Amino acid sequence: MRFTILAKVEEEREKVEEEEIKDAILKKALGYEIDEIVEEYSTDENGNAVLTKRKITKKHNPPDINALKFLLEQEDFDDDISKMTDSQLEAEKIRLLKLLDDKEKKKNEDGNV
Numbered sequence: 147m148r149f150t151i152l153a154k155v156e157e158e159r160e161k162v163e164e165e166e167i168k169d170a171i172l173k174k175a176l177g178y179e180i181d182e183i184v185e186e187y188s189t190d191e192n193g194n195a196v197l198t199k200r201k202i203t204k205k206h207n208p209p210d211i212n213a214l215k216f217l218l219e220q221e222d223f224d225d226d227i228s229k230m231t232d233s234q235l236e237a238e239k240i241r242l243l244k245l246l247d248d249k250e251k252k253k254n255e256d257g258n259v
Contacts, residue, residue: 175213179206
């Protein structure tokens, strides 16, 4: 019985890891932004480290064509879409178009500043 419980735990862990990997590949395929933080410290009269300068820069990582190719080659990638109803597909289309529109607006705002 103990072996069965351990096997189930291992199976669940593998499912979580697989989902995390899929999410990471999807993120890389679509591109993403991160905040890059650089901090400078100096010491005060007591010898304690004190934050003197902090710089936060948004870094854009563009979509990666190899990650996108990998996703498109995977069988599981198409399964999610093939299981959707017409109304779900329409809702997903609207969501993605809005997401693209929002990204374009943000890009234009950042470029005009």
